[in-house]
Amino acid sequence: MRKKIFIDTLGCAKNEYDSQNLAAQLLERGCGLADSPEDADILIVNTCGFIEAAKVESIEHIFSMAALKGESKKLVVTGCLSERYHEDLSKEIPEVDLFTGVNDYDDLPGLLLAESTGDKVQGEVEAVLPYRKRVFPEGTYTASLKIAEGCNNTCAFCAIPKIRGPYRSKRIEDCVREAEDMAAAGVRELVVIAQDTSYYGKDLYGKAMLPELLHELCKVEGIRWIRLMYVYDDGITDELIETIKQEDKICNYIDIPIQHVADSVLKGMRRKSTGDSIRKTIAKLRKEIPDIHIRTTILVGFPGETEKDFNELLDFVEETRIPRLGAFAFSDEEGTLSYRMDGKLDEETKNERVEVLMRLQSGISESLNEEKIGKTYEVMVDEAVDEEACRYLGRTRYDAPEIDDAVEFTGTTSHQPGDIVFVNVADSSEYDLYGEEVSHEFTK
Secondary structure, eight states, X not given: OOOEEEEEEOSSHHHHHHHHHHHHHHHHTTOEEOSSGGGOSEEEEEEOOSSHHHHHHHHHHHHHHHHHXXXXXXXXXXXXXXXXXXXXXXXXXXXXXXXXXXXXXXXXXXXXXXXXXXXXXXXXXXXXXXXXXXXXXXXXXXXXXXXXXXXXXXXXXXXXXXXXOSOEEBOHHHHHHHHHHHXXXXXXXXXXXXXXXXXXXXXXXXXXXXXXXXXXXXXXXXXXXEEEOXXXXXXXXXXXXXXXXXXXXXXXXXXXXXXXXXXXXXXXXXXXXOHHHXXXXXXXXXXXXXXXXXXXXXXXXXXXXXXXXXXXXXHHHHHHOOSEEEEEEOOOOTTSGGGGOSOOOOHHHHHXXXXXXXXXXXXXXXXXXXXXXXXXXXXXXXXXXXXXXXXXXXXXXXXXXXXXXXXXXXXXSOOOTXXXXXXXXXXXXXXXXXXXXXXXXXXX
């Protein structure tokens, strides 16, 4: 009998990528994909285990699926949480039939179809990240391309290297092959991801090869936008900046995981950056690419962060006026270097600092959006607000899917997600733009 699989994916784009690859393997072996857990024979929860909030969400989803399991369904838990805590989970949640980790996706289909049960598979870490087939939901127009797995950085607050292993790049030709698969599936926006995209190629080619990879990806027909995520500031070279300037498909947008700017905090975090290096990188980017939109994430409340350190961070945010900035409070994660550190802040102080920072950022974002009024931007349609009235939500080239600002506009005709239009901005709010379509193209 043809088994139907339901995959519940939590966490980041890397997990979504892994689930799409797993779905492709299952389809190749004759399985079907269920639209709901009720219709499935096998339930798979692909978990996140990065910080406490993600762990809680993953456990809630596991229990939710366990309640639907009954006697006829099989429940499998995979991903980062399962990799990190499989022994504890197997004791606490006996309803789960199989726990697997982040290096076990290739083995999982065979185990499922063989009706195996038991503890975690001990998957081996591949030396080179291979080409992966993926399954995209119908209508997919934006998707991530994972160019590497793992991480060689030793940030004190992060458990990712222990979970996902050392950095392994994917060959350029295999990245291009996957990009061609994406384009054939209707993808128009390609989001380049890895734990550290700027490190790409050092393990495989002996030097950083992100610019060379980007030039090749830009040759793929059908891909219109290419977006760079998770580029560390020490990897933003003159060559990379020139590549962004040269290639029209590459959005003038870059995600730089800054985390902090106070040197004492950065040193405690074991970051390679300094406050000065971060400021210089931002200044260089803005000089060479005046309309560059930087996204970053700030970690507030790291052990030992003083009020002076936090005020320096606030001054930096006010001075640099980064268009896309988010913040989260330090999460004390066992197995990380910071777990054993002194000087930990209480939850109230950490949360208050996040609120103060985001209030400041809200005003900055509102001011920057006001400067866009009267200007025209290329916008990718995400969804219809009111199809009969031709009202839509979309994003500019300066906004990543699901995390950045939206553009609500009235169209001149009907559109589908992935269509590209040009919108004149008439109004704005702190995180959104509002306008009217002035022209469009249909090349999807």
